Amino acid sequence: MPSYTAPTKDMAFVLHEVLKTHQSDVPGYSDLEPEFTGAVLEEAGKLASDVLTPLNVVGDREGCRLENGVVYTPTGFKAAFEQMKDGGWTGLDMPEEFGGQNMPAVLGTAVGEIFSGANQAFTMYQGLTHGAASAILAHGTDDQKATYLPKMISCExxxxxxxxxxxxxxxxxxxxxxxxxxxxxxxxxxxxxxxxxxxxxxxxxxxxxxxxxxxxxxxxxxxxxxxxxxxxxxxxxxxxxxxxxxxxxxxxxxxxxxxxxxxxxxxxxxxxxxxxxxxxxGMRAMFTMMNEARLGVAMQGLAQAEAAYQNAVIYAKDRLQGRDVTGVKNPDGPADPLIVHPDIRRSLMDQKSFIEGARAFLLWGAQLIDQSHRAGDEEAEGLISLMTPVLKGFLTDQGYDMTVLAQQIYGGHGYIEENGMSQFTRDARIAQIYEGANGVQALDLVGRKLAAGGGKPIMGFFEMIKAFCKEQGEDEAMSDFIEPLKTASKHLQASAMFFMQSGMKNPNDALAGSYDFMHLFGHVCLGFVWAKSARAALDALENGASDVAFYETKLATARYYMARRLPATAMHLARIESGASTVMALDAEQF
Incomplete structure (x- = not known):
């Protein structure tokens, strides 16, 4: 049966060394000391590993059943849900007034990833309740809030x-x-x-x-x-x-x-x-729930990739197949482990560099939500609105692809249900569809979000990248990260300019390039957070960090993303600038 271990160390790195949450002046962030967040994430990890992970396979095999008008969940789900409620996890980041713990969204998002990585289907029950409660909180009358929110936040x-x-x-x-x-x-x-x-x-x-x-x-x-x-x-x-x-x-x-x-x-x-x-x-009220749900679905794409990757690494280290072309690495065995082979390393590095970058991107997005909701920061609100379709579309597309790569590591054994790898792929697939299919996310990004606020959010994003690159550009140790980020950002700017110039004349030119733009934008966002992560890792090493291997691994993974993944922005730009002529060339009856 597949295993799952909460990635608490990487979460702590992002929260405290990249985002520096406990140093922020956002209300509530002063409580996010490393000792406190570490304790919360550790307890969430125990519940995930001990209770939710074993039920993941049970839920997949049993499913739910409808009998005489009553819906029954899989064996063990009800007891696990009681544990979830008893621990107060369902109201972690909801208002104290209605029974929640009022923690910031950034911590709730980290905990949500842990639970979703352990058991996505189970975690959806409280996740959807959270979204519905948020809609009532934002749009309900005082009586509606008093009537529904306490029992929804507790998941009674x-x-x-x-x-x-x-x-x-x-x-x-x-x-x-x-x-x-x-x-x-x-x-x-x-x-x-x-x-x-x-x-x-x-x-x-x-x-x-x-x-x-x-x-x-x-x-x-x-x-x-x-x-x-x-x-x-x-x-x-x-x-x-x-x-x-x-x-x-x-x-x-x-x-x-x-x-x-x-x-x-x-x-x-x-x-x-x-x-x-x-x-x-109604759509104004529903979008409160849908926008929250889209970020939750982005989290699912990341979470399934993480769970699949963990198991692929274990398999790659244990499975003996072939010999290392540079020399035998396991002389006492009949073959070397899979992980010695460059193509297996490529696959694992694709997964690792996406997962860790996606986690930083997602938690940055949650931090922007906190800045908007808790501190009234309008720039943060505009930026997270712009990036919501990118988070949802890019992280779920890439997350699904990473589960496929993890499954591929197993070869034929990945195709056999008893090894559990296909479940990660099957569960991840829905994230590309629900809460607005990813093609619709791309259309929303190009058709609505780019021009929102007179283009102020996207221009602010470009300025943020530019300022960071200028600030870090004089440090030779950062050159491996800054130069690729500059190039990728220029590709994003060029694509936006193409939409402005050509899309006004022929809207299909913009719409035909929207999906590529969403992915181009996603790569730039991951490039940015990887550069910030590299800066944090270099600072830690310069300050005498005890866990040298962790930070050196972080830098090596960042270099991989910059060298092997970020160059995809050039391909996406070329596709965008080709316009709509080849996309729309055939008449409907020619398909």
């Missing part, structure tokens, strides 16, 4: 988001679910939603669905969509769980992966619902 009740219908996914303006207003101010919600993760299960006393629906007589299309709180069980006057609402599970989807999570078809038959936020402004 869980939550979902209901967007997709059989005939509409991305184009939500086509939805047919209706919400008829009632005299008491409530609504009767009717319709069908599909692909609802954690739609129903046996681990909580109630499920609080956030459902997009149209109020009759409202504007056409997306402008007529509103968001509703629709509980599985209606509440009594004292707030306790009452009679069953008009909500039922039509089916549990049979999926490629995340079998341990109950992905449901949800039927609403005049179910009682309550408007969340403003009428006909």
């Amino acid at each position: 009740w869980t939550g979902t988001m209901n967007l997709t219908e059989p005939h509409c996914g991305t184009d939500l303006g086509l939805m047919r679910t209706k919400a008829e207003p009632q005299e008491d101010g409530s609504y009767k919600v009717s319709g069908q939603k599909i692909f609802i993760s954690a739609g129903d299960h046996d681990m909580s006393d109630n499920v609080i669905h956030l459902v997009l629906a149209k109020i009759p007589g409202g504007p056409d299309g997306i402008k007529g969509v509103s968001l509703f709180i629709v509980p599985k069980f209606n509440l009594n006057d004292d707030g306790s769980v009452g009679a069953r609402n008009g909500v039922s599970v039509g089916n549990i989807e049979k999926k490629m992966g995340i079998h341990g999570n109950s992905t449901c078809v949800m039927n609403y038959d005049e179910a009682t619902g309550y408007l969340l936020g403003d009428m006909h402004k």
